[in-house]
Amino acid sequence: MxxxxxxxxxxxxxxxAGFINDADELKNFCNILLDKKLAADSHNAILIEIAMRCHVKWLGDYYPPHLSxxxxWEKLENLNRATKKHMRRI
Known part of the structure; x- marks a missing residue:
């Protein structure tokens, strides 16, 4: 994926789950990543910001009631792995 x-x-x-501010923040990060004109340094900085949010003490502290x-945590780990993989390709 x-x-x-x-x-x-x-x-x-x-x-x-009602975490609108965090959802908006991730949406903004996604929009920035899709910008093909973004410099590699800026791209990496956004990926680092996303990876930090995958930590158990950040978004992992939230418990969407419709998920176990x-x-x-598996979804966050998948995103974390994807960000690291993406950083290695830059």
Whole structure:
């Protein structure tokens, strides 16, 4: 799954759970990543910001009621792995 697809999926779950500010923030990050004119340094900085949010003490602290904790953490881990993979390609 592409990083943008993962961001959209997590954004959806955050919105469903009422975490609108965090969802908006991830949506902005996704829009920035899709900008083909973005410099590599800026691209990496956004990826780092996204990866930091995948931590158990950030978005992992949230519990969307429609997902199990295991499913939520798995989604965040998938996003974290995707950001690191994307950074290695830049």
């Amino acid at each position: 592409k990083i943008s697809e993962l961001l959209i999926e997590i954004n959806y779950h955050l919105r469903q 904790q295991k499913d939520w």
